[in-house]
Amino acid sequence: MILYLVVPCYNEEEVLETSAETLLAKLDRLQAAGRIEEESRIVLVNDGSSDRTAQIMSRLHEQNPRISCIHFSANFGHQNAVLAGYHFAADKCDAAISIDADLQQDIEAIDLFLDEYEKGADVVYGVRNSRDTDGFFKKATSQIFYQLMEWFGTKTIPNHADYRLLSRRALQALSEYGEGNIYLRGLIPTLGFPSAIVHFDVKDRTAGSSKYTLSKMLRLAADGITSFSIAPIHFVFMMGILILLVSLIVMLVTLIDWIRGNVVSGWTTIVLSVWALGAMQLIAIGIVGEYIGKNYIETKKRPRYLIESVEHK
Ligand code: UDP
Numbered sequence: 387m388i389l390y391l392v393v394p395c396y397n398e399e400e401v402l403e404t405s406a407e408t409l410l411a412k413l414d415r416l417q418a419a420g421r422i423e424e425e426s427r428i429v430l431v432n433d434g435s436s437d438r439t440a441q442i443m444s445r446l447h448e449q450n451p452r453i454s455c456i457h458f459s460a461n462f463g464h465q466n467a468v469l470a471g472y473h474f475a476a477d478k479c480d481a482a483i484s485i486d487a488d489l490q491q492d493i494e495a496i497d498l499f500l501d502e503y504e505k506g507a508d509v510v511y512g513v514r515n516s517r518d519t520d521g522f523f524k525k526a527t528s529q530i531f532y533q534l535m536e537w538f539g540t541k542t543i544p545n546h547a548d549y550r551l552l553s554r555r556a557l558q559a560l561s562e563y564g565e566g567n568i569y570l571r572g573l574i575p576t577l578g579f580p581s582a583i584v585h586f587d588v589k590d591r592t593a594g595s596s597k598y599t600l601s602k603m604l605r606l607a608a609d610g611i612t613s614f615s616i617a618p619i620h621f622v623f624m625m626g627i628l629i630l631l632v633s634l635i636v637m638l639v640t641l642i643d644w645i646r647g648n649v650v651s652g653w654t655t656i657v658l659s660v661w662a663l664g665a666m667q668l669i670a671i672g673i674v675g676e677y678i679g680k681n682y683i684e685t686k687k688r689p690r691y692l693i694e695s696v697e698h699k
């Protein structure tokens with residue numbers, strides 16, 4: 387079988403060379419074991435890096451024809467970089483595996499991915515064993531995020547990031563999706579097809595710093611939630627009803643106060659309700675705005691990424 391490894395790279399000059407070497411060695415071992423064919427490739431997707439990533443990629447491609455490069459014209463984000471790699475691979479390979487450029491994910495799990503593929507799985511999810519290497523903040527925020535996703539009814543595999551195998555069938559199915567806001571972790575389970583799970587260990591980043599800034603993480607979380615469910619809108623509606631009930635009680639209390647003649651004591655209640663309602667309205671407007679914004683972007687049918695050049699032999 388022909389295997390493509392899809393590697394998104396954004397300002398990865400510190401790790402790219404060693405990662406490419408490690409992956410090439412892995413391909414060699416797999417080929418020697420007769421598991422993959424010579425036409426297998428590593429697809430590096432340069433997501434508009436501003437450091438030396440592009441030059442390093444081109445040099446790697448010159449030195450080794452098994453490394454193919456896709457260069458974006460600007461930074462379109464991790465999800466779009468992975469998607470571009472999938473699109474590129476869809477008509478060239480039997481299966482593609484996406485993995486981060488820092489190789490925090492254990493590459494030895496690739497053998498297990500292939501085992502599952504051979505047993506007939508079209509989608510194999512890599513699920514991390516523990517989050518020990520993550521800081522407290524990342525651990526806490528991702529836990530909240532996955533919990534929210536579950537409440538909002540989006541089918542995701544917990545602790546599965548974007549380390550996964552997709553068969554040619556699954557890749558081609560994914561290419562049919564035309565939406566602009568991409569959240570692969572939510573999208574892939576909707577493809578159907580036989581799937582399997584493989585567990586792997588996460589290591590520390592060997593060099594460089596995380597390219598997922600807080601704002602990129604928040605963007606991904608917002609996309610994940612609003613691209614897949616309208617549960618937040620229902621939530622606002624239910625909150626509205628709840629607030630209505632509360633204000634009825636407040637009305638009753640104020641009325642009793644008024645009858646007793648303690649008008650001044652009601653001031654607190656009024657101020658509190660004004661603040662609570664103001665907050666509720668802001669939240670509601672924000673959520674509605676999020677959906678309107680999505681429609682605005684979708685109706686433009688903007689390309690999800692733009693490729694400046696491709697190096698592939
Ligand atoms: N990445 C990308 N575009 C971006 C941000 C990140 O292609 O805008 C890539 C990055 O090069 C890496 C992967 O996404 O290959 C995961 O990023 P990182 O390791 O920094 O995230 P973390 O492991 O901290 O979640």
Ligand code: MG
Nearest residue numbers: 486488490591
């Ligand atoms: Mg990482």
